[in-house]
Amino acid sequence: MAVTEALSTVRSIADAARTVDGAAPLDEATLLTLRHRPDTVRSWVEDDGFALLIGSELSLVVRPAARGRGVATRLLDAVLAETADTPAALTAWSHGNQPAAAALAGSHGFRPTRELWVMRRPMSEPLPPLPAPPAGVDLRGFASGDEAELLRVNAAAFAHHPEQGSLSLDGLRERMAEPWFEPDGLIEAWSGSTLLGFHWTKRHSPTLGEVYVVGIDPSAQGRGLGRLLTLAGLHHLTDVAEVHLYVEADNTPAVRLYSGLGFTHAPVDTHVQFTRP
Template sequence: MPELSADVPDASVRAAVLDLAAEVEEADGAPPLSDQALALLGSPSVTHVVAFDGSRLVGYGQRDAESAEMVADRASVDAVLDALARPGLRLWSHGRRSRIAPVFADRGYEPVRELHQLRRPLVDLPADSPLPEGVTIRAFVPGIDDEAWLAVNAAAFATHPEQGRWTADDLHARTAESWFDPAGFLLAERGGELLGFHWTKVHSDGIGEVYVLGIAPAAQGLGLGKTLLVRGLRHLADRGSPTVLLYVDGDNPTALRLYEKSGFRSHDIDVQWQLPTN
């Protein structure tokens, strides 16, 4: 039985969590922890569960409000899950080959949300469409555009359980990451008003990502979603990314149609699980 700790992970423990996550990703085919969980790895604002077998880290779990994620070797999955579990908790499994998804199913958890990963090769991109009158596109400027971006992000994702809750700390944690490139964070504005954005990311293996694409509610109907999408894809192609991925909720048919019309196809799926209430 592994030894469990609820302390905020220090630097050495965080490094061990990242090593374990890399091992699990290699075996299971998908990262077991999201960017959000990784950004909060050393934060006191969430609940941490760390499992050791002697001096070896064998599991980690993170509970943020009513949502949780975990990574563990196969022998420690149940122990980490037991330490995290509480009524109403929703737990993520990442990828179709996730080692924890069968454990959730065996213990009576049911799927309540699906997050689809779509991909497309960065070839044969459509031509840039004309911008609406008065609209320009430029790169994000850290420290200058933070407040405006947070406001539009909150409005664009008002019903999204994670993205709509981003704070300045969340933004600053991402812009401090080694992968952050302001040139790939595109803002559409008119008359100094931010209308939408496409934040791209390049992974360590060179694969690009549509990290966040959002349009202000007042700018809906201008066609900025497709316009920003294509310009971001072209930026990733110019950076040398051969392929681009993105994540979209299964209950967002409008976004799914936009991406499918733009050449994206299903690649993998993350699932959120919850115990039934009755």
């Protein structure tokens, strides 16, 4: 079944899983692909579960009421049978580090390769004051015409990050077309005509905000811009009740920075990526 013909089923299963598991089973990139480029998605859809393959990234979700009946195994077997000749390694995320997902992955040759933490900060806690920018650096919100510099810094800052570092102009425009986008919430640090770094914030609701992306040009690191931009974004989000962010568990400098600004991580807020060579 083509994914365009099964979107209502996919959404129904994903919504049910999110309600029960407390974590969204499909990430933003997958949702944007389903919306804008559904013809690039390979799909296996049943009434009680689905598998989606975008490039080499697999999403597999089973309706909570149907779990324990072999739906996930049947779907994964079908995916592996139809991709047996594909040379690329398959990857899949367990959002919320579900034990059943880990068991299914392990039984089919997948091994854990990355951990992504969600860290949270209640905005009822006072924020440190926003320091003045370094000499020659100006902070401002996004303006039309900034796209090329923004993509340049993003690619440099996330050169080793498989998802964020590959952001294209089309991908940027898709995100800027979302209802949550606000130019003032994309805070940029400029030195003349050169972008040094940025903090893209996101409001999910009137009560929940996100440190969506913080990117610093490697040539501008060591000047305190990461902390400055993170704080500037948090001051922009003072009207929400909580702010969360996603960070690689082994990114020690970033975890230290966010911890110092009042963010904490709970074990349940761990997402694990599995890879099948």
